[in-house]
Amino acid sequence: MNKQAIKVENLxxxxxxxxxxxxxxxxxxxxxxxxxxVALVAPSGAGKTTLLMMIGCVxxxxxGRIWLGDEKVYENRWLTKETRKIRREKIGFIFQAHYLIPFxxxxxxxxxxxxxxxxxxxxxxxxxxxxxxxxxxxxxxHAMPSELSGGQNQRAAIARALANKPQIIxxxxxxxxxxxxxxxxxxxxxxxxxxxxxxxxxxxxxxxxMLPLCDRILKIEDKKVVSSEVPRDTKIL
Ligand SMILES: Nc1ncnc2c1ncn2[C@@H]1O[C@H](COP(=O)(O)OP(=O)(O)OP(=O)(O)O)[C@@H](O)[C@H]1O
Numbered sequence: 001m002n003k004q005a006i007k008v009e010n011l012x013x014x015x016x017x018x019x020x021x022x023x024x025x026x027x028x029x030x031x032x033x034x035x036x037x038v039a040l041v042a043p044s045g046a047g048k049t050t051l052l053m054m055i056g057c058v059x060x061x062x063x064g065r066i067w068l069g070d071e072k073v074y075e076n077r078w079l080t081k082e083t084r085k086i087r088r089e090k091i092g093f094i095f096q097a098h099y100l101i102p103f104x105x106x107x108x109x110x111x112x113x114x115x116x117x118x119x120x121x122x123x124x125x126x127x128x129x130x131x132x133x134x135x136x137x138x139x140x141x142h143a144m145p146s147e148l149s150g151g152q153n154q155r156a157a158i159a160r161a162l163a164n165k166p167q168i169i170x171x172x173x174x175x176x177x178x179x180x181x182x183x184x185x186x187x188x189x190x191x192x193x194x195x196x197x198x199x200x201x202x203x204x205x206x207x208x209x210m211l212p213l214c215d216r217i218l219k220i221e222d223k224k225v226v227s228s229e230v231p232r233d234t235k236i237l
Contacts, residue, residue, distance in 0.1 A: 012064050024050050039203055058087070
C-alpha cells in the first residue's frame with residue numbers, strides 16, 4: 001500500500017500582482033507519510049498557515065502540484081470543482097483557538113461534520129462517544145464548551161477533527177494557548193492518533209519544546225520547504 005499521504009511538488013504561492021506582488025512560497029516540494037507527525041516551523045510571516053491552507057484545499061496555489069493520498073487534487077488549478085468535499089472527507093483541521101461552536105454542546109460539535117456528510121445521528125454519536133472516551137472527556141459530552149477547561153476544549157476539538165475519519169490532520173499552532181504540560185499531552189495525543197490510525201499530521205508550532213515529540217521537522221527556508229530530523233537529545237517533561 002502507498003505510504004504517502006501528502007505530496008507537494010514545485011508549489012508556488014504569490015499574493016497580489018505587479019508592484020504589490022508578495023512571493024510567499026516559491027518551489028516547495030515535500031512528502032508526508034501516513035502515520036507521521038511532522039512539525040512545520042518557520043519565522044512569523046514565512047507562510048506556514050498559507051502552506052497548510054493550500055494542502056487543506058482552502059487557499060488556491062499559484063502553481064505546482066498537490067496529491068492527497070493517491071489523488072492528485074491540484075495541478076496549476078484544482079482538479080475538482082468540489083474542493084469542499086475533499087476537505088470534508090479527507091482532512092481534519094485543528095486551530096490554536098479551538099473554534100468549537102459555543103451554542104452546541106460537545107457531542108453536537110463532534111457530530112456536526114459527520115452528519116453533514118450524511119452519516120446517521122445514531123452512528124455519528126456512537127463514533128463521537130468513542131472519541132470522547134479515548135480523550136477522557138466522555139463525561140463532558142453534554143456540557144457546553146464554556147464549561148470545559150482550555151485543555152479539555154482542545155481535546156474536544158481534536159475529537160471533532162477526527163470524527164470524519166480523515167487521512168490527514170492539519171493543526172495550526174494547536175498548543176499555543178496551552179501551558180507546557182497540556183501542550184505535551186496534546187502533541188503526544190496527535191502522535192498516538194498518527195500511529196494508531198495511520199493518519200498524517202502536520203502541526204505548525206513555534207514551541208521548540210514540542211519538536212522532540214514529532215517524527216520530523218519541515219522548515220520553510222528561502223520560500224522552499226526543507227526536511228530535517230528532530231532534536232532527540234532534548235529531555236521533555
Ligand atoms: N490573503 C492575503 N493577501 C495578501 N497577503 C497575504 C494573505 N495571506 C497571507 N499573506 C501574506 O503571506 C505571508 C505569509 O503569511 P502566513 O500567515 O502564511 O505566515 P505564517 O508563517 O503562518 O505566520 P505566523 O507565524 O505569524 O502565523 C505574510 O507575508 C502575509 O502577510
